[in-house]
Amino acid sequence: MKKETIFATVFGILAGAIVGGFVLFSTSQKTEKMTVTQVDEKPNVSTQSARIVAAQKQLDIKSPQTDTISNKNSVKIEGVAPKNSFIIAQSPNREVTGNFENGDFSLDFPLVIGENSIEISAYSGNSIPQQKSIKIFYIPE
Amino acid sequence: MKTIFFLIFLFLNLFFPVSAQDNASDSAVTKDDAVEKIKKIAENAVDDESRNKVYVGYVFDIKDDELVLVGESGEKITVSLFITDFYQIGATKMTEIKKENIKKNDYIFVRGPQLGDTITANAVYKDTAYFFIAGKIATIDKANFSIDLVTFDKRQVAIDIETSTKQNMFNIKSKKSDKTGFSKLKEGDSVHVVVKGISDLIDEDRYTASRLYVVPNEFFLQ
Numbered sequence: 001m002k003k004e005t006i007f008a009t010v011f012g013i014l015a016g017a018i019v020g021g022f023v024l025f026s027t028s029q030k031t032e033k034m035t036v037t038q039v040d041e042k043p044n045v046s047t048q049s050a051r052i053v054a055a056q057k058q059l060d061i062k063s064p065q066t067d068t069i070s071n072k073n074s075v076k077i078e079g080v081a082p083k084n085s086f087i088i089a090q091s092p093n094r095e096v097t098g099n100f101e102n103g104d105f106s107l108d109f110p111l112v113i114g115e116n117s118i119e120i121s122a123y124s125g126n127s128i129p130q131q132k133s134i135k136i137f138y139i140p141e
Numbered sequence: 142m143k144t145i146f147f148l149i150f151l152f153l154n155l156f157f158p159v160s161a162q163d164n165a166s167d168s169a170v171t172k173d174d175a176v177e178k179i180k181k182i183a184e185n186a187v188d189d190e191s192r193n194k195v196y197v198g199y200v201f202d203i204k205d206d207e208l209v210l211v212g213e214s215g216e217k218i219t220v221s222l223f224i225t226d227f228y229q230i231g232a233t234k235m236t237e238i239k240k241e242n243i244k245k246n247d248y249i250f251v252r253g254p255q256l257g258d259t260i261t262a263n264a265v266y267k268d269t270a271y272f273f274i275a276g277k278i279a280t281i282d283k284a285n286f287s288i289d290l291v292t293f294d295k296r297q298v299a300i301d302i303e304t305s306t307k308q309n310m311f312n313i314k315s316k317k318s319d320k321t322g323f324s325k326l327k328e329g330d331s332v333h334v335v336v337k338g339i340s341d342l343i344d345e346d347r348y349t350a351s352r353l354y355v356v357p358n359e360f361f362l363q
Contacts, residue, residue, distance in 0.1 A: 067195050069252070088311075088354060092271040092335045095309055095318060095354045114230030114266060115197065115250060119273040119333070127331055127361040128293055131275065137195050137250060139235075139266075 057082040057103070059122045059130035066134040070111060071141045077107045077134075082124035091118045111138035196220070196260055197250040199270070199339050203243060207259075210251065211341070219259045220251050230268040243267060248339055272340040274298060274348060275333045278326060286323055290332065299347040300334055310355040313363065321355060329358035 061079040064070070077089055083103050089096045093116075096107050109118060116136045121129040198212040210218045227243060228235045243249065248270035253262040276292035287301045302308070302323050310321035326332075335352035 067197065069195055086311075086356075086360075088333060088356070090273065090333050090335065090352070090354055092269075092337075092352060095333075097311060097318060099316070113233065113235055114268045115270075117271050117273070119275075121275065121333060123331075123356065123361075127277070127356075127358070129275070129331075131293070133273070135197060137266075139252075 057124075059085075059120065059132055061120060061132050061134055064134065064136055067137075069137045069139055071139060072111070073138060073140075074108055074110045075116075075136055077105075077109050077118070077120065079105055079120070079132075081105050081122040081130070085122040085124040087123075088121045088129075089118055090121070091116050111136060113138055113140065195250045195252055196255075198248075199341070200243060200245050200247045200249060203245060208243070208265075210249065210260075215341070220253075220265070221259050221261045222265070223261070225253075225262040226264045228264060228266045230266055235266065238267065246339070269337060270339045271335050271337055271351070273333065273335060274300070275331070278328050278330050278332060281326055281328060283323075288326060288332070290334070297346065300332075300353075301347065301349045302353065303349060306350045306353055308353045308355070310357065311360060313357060313360050318354075326355065327358065331356040331358070331361075 059079065059081045061077065063078050064075055080103055081087060081100060083101060085100050085103075085105065087098050087100060087105055087107065089107050089109055091109070091112075093112050094110055096109050098105065098107055105122075109116075114137065116138060117133065118136065119131060119133045121131045123129045196210060196212065196218055198210045198218070200208055201211045201217060202209040206222055208220050208222060210220050212218055222240065225240070227238045227240055229238045229242065243265065247267055250266050250268060251260055251262045252264045252266075253260050255261075274290065274292055276290040276296075276298075278288050279291050279297070280289040282288070282299075285301070286303070287299050290298050290300055292298060308321045308323070309318045310325065311317075312319045333354040333356075334348070334350045336348045337351045338348075
């Protein structure tokens with residue numbers, strides 16, 4: 001076999017390997033970028049679901065999340081509810097009520113030391129409420 | 142032959158090395174960014190969990206160095222007690238207690254990081270459990286100071302009202318809450334009841350109200 005033929009074969013293999021490696025590398029980069037983008041977009045998904053919940057007029061507590069710790073002696077409970085809801089937030093120590101016309105609600109709720117189980121009931125249009133429960137743990141620093 | 146070698150040399154050393162370097166630096170930046178982002182997300186998740194997440198339930202079993210907690214969904218969680226402080230939650234303050242004060246069926250909540258199936262507890266808090274019952278008053282037993290309730294999930298339960306039961310009612314005229322008493326309760330009123338205890342450990346249809354909130358039936362007829 002001529003030297004030129006051997007060289008051309010080796011060169012062909014090398015060039016193929018380089019091009020193949022380049023293509024594989026570019027593909028893996030794109031996959032990584034897509035993964036990071038998905039992580040970043042998670043909050044948008046929850047925002048969208050909150051809007052869908054509001055549109056469907058279901059009681060939903062946006063904040064605080066249940067089973068969280070607070071070092072303050074009160075908490076602002078925020079969420080969405082059917083329009084024109086009468087809302088009762090009840091704990092073993094207190095009730096806080098309010099009327100909310102536009103579907104969003106916000107209630108300042110006092111906390112006691114330790115566990116604060118809070119049941120939120122939303123009456124709207126009939127005498128059977130929608131209900132959700134959360135637990136907030138007040139531990140002073 | 143020399144010309145061919147020269148051309149190949151030129152092709153490999155001038156074109157590919159440059160483009161490979163570019164790709165390498167691009168990929169390094171992209172990978173670093175991705176790793177940093179993932180690290181940050183992971184760190185935040187761990188921080189949030191450590192700082193803000195608690196595990197709550199009742200004590201199923203307690204040994205020297207660990208206890209088993211039954212969570213609210215019935216799941217059993219092992220809690221390691223190597224580096225743990227213990228507290229009793231009171232009405233207005235919490236006091237430090239010893240591990241021996243924690244007994245089976247006590248209601249507790251736990252702070253600490255979770256590794257696998259085990260929580261390494263930094264602190265265990267012994268507290269009082271409450272749960273909620275809500276429904277409409279079906280009948281009122283004035284002789285025994287109790288009410289029969291049809292709950293919103295269609296159960297029938299009896300609620301005993303004691304002198305210590307805190308009772309409030311929504312005033313449909315003032316739109317505020319007023320104190321109320323047993324004599325003002327009416328059939329058809331909606332009531333929200335707070336009961337002391339661990340609902341999983343109470344298997345009955347009669348409860349004692351520690352707190353009661355009434356929405357009069359007239360509210361729904363407006």
